Amino acid sequence: MSSESENSGFEFLKKKISGERGFNCSYYKESILKRRIDSRMRRTEIDSYKDYVSLLDRSPQEYNALIDTLTVNVTEFFRNPLVFKAMEEVIIPNLLFYKKIQSRKVIRVWSAGCASGEEPYSVAILFKEFLGDEIDDYVFFVTATDIDDNILDKAREGIYTADQMKNVTKERLDNYFNEVAGKYQVKDSIKKYVKFRHHDVISGEETHYFDLILCRNLLIYLSRGVQDEIFERFLRSLNPYGYLVIGKSETLTPEAAKRFELIDLCERIYRKPP
Known part of the structure; x- marks a missing residue:
């Protein structure tokens, strides 16, 4: 050639x-x-x-x-740390601002394609740190879904290797994990905010009223036509001003790009208009 x-x-x-x-x-x-x-x-x-x-x-x-x-799909806590930094500095403060204006105390997050659970637990830790003791003044939970029942069982168990913890600071290790035979288990104080369930993001029943949806590194396995359907589902599932975060190597379809507001191109963060 x-x-x-x-x-x-x-x-x-x-x-x-x-x-x-x-x-x-x-x-x-x-x-x-x-x-x-x-x-x-x-x-x-x-x-x-x-x-x-x-x-x-x-x-x-x-x-x-x-x-x-x-x-090179890997699963680890706080994967792509800059995304979680943007959540701390932009997404969570803005969501809480809107909740205050609306006098609402419900915060719902969806981790779609959650695999072994590192992402939803990471999100729960961020909200816990941001709100402190006030978190229990809210009805806060993360719905974490996947189609693999075996991996969901592993996620519920919440035990991880040192490699999966490389982005976790010592302070967070001490606060949110127990060391078990050389591995790390998520404490119940974080587990209680995360609900794992079997769900197919393509054909599963639709749920609504989410403030934040994370669907990272799943969409690239699907055709653009199916991606369009999923983005429409996400749009219907989000509250006004709700956020969508996709993987750094992923892009919105042209049709979806017309429907979502761009918040951070580098970190692939979008928002549903009011």
Whole structure:
């Protein structure tokens, strides 16, 4: 394959992934992106981008395997710390401001595709720290959903390895976790705010009146058409001025971008208009 043909094939593949899955290739260094794609091509014994594109068209399984390779999906507390910093400095203060104006004491958060639970527990810790003892003056809870019952059982147990805790400060470790045989278990004082349940974000029943929805690193596994449906669901599920946070390598569909207000492009934070 000529260098020019190889480059055009690579560019076409990037546009395909972006157009069909909403994967933001610009978030990654080109050399890293190319290396990860090439690793999947070697596994499938394909040596041209054109042929690999044809395989992706035939095999949803390979498409998802590629996305897995590109994202190097990891689960850990406070993953992408700048997102949680934005929650502390922007989202939570603004939500509480609106609650005060409305004289409402209910705060509902949805962690969609919560996997083993690090994200919803991280969110609960932030609200607990921000509100302190006043948190119990509110009806506050995080609904954490996933389609994998086994991983939900693990999330309810709330026991994690040191690797999953690398973004957790010593103060937070002391305040919110118990050490158990070299691992860390979430204390009941945080667990009580998180409710795990089985739910399919695509076809499950709709729930409403959320103030914050986090759906990070799930949408890139789905087609743009399905993403549009999910964004519409999220829009209906959010209260006015409610926030949506998606993964850093994800993008809104063009239609969804018309419906949500952009709050922070870098951290992928959006808001439902009033």
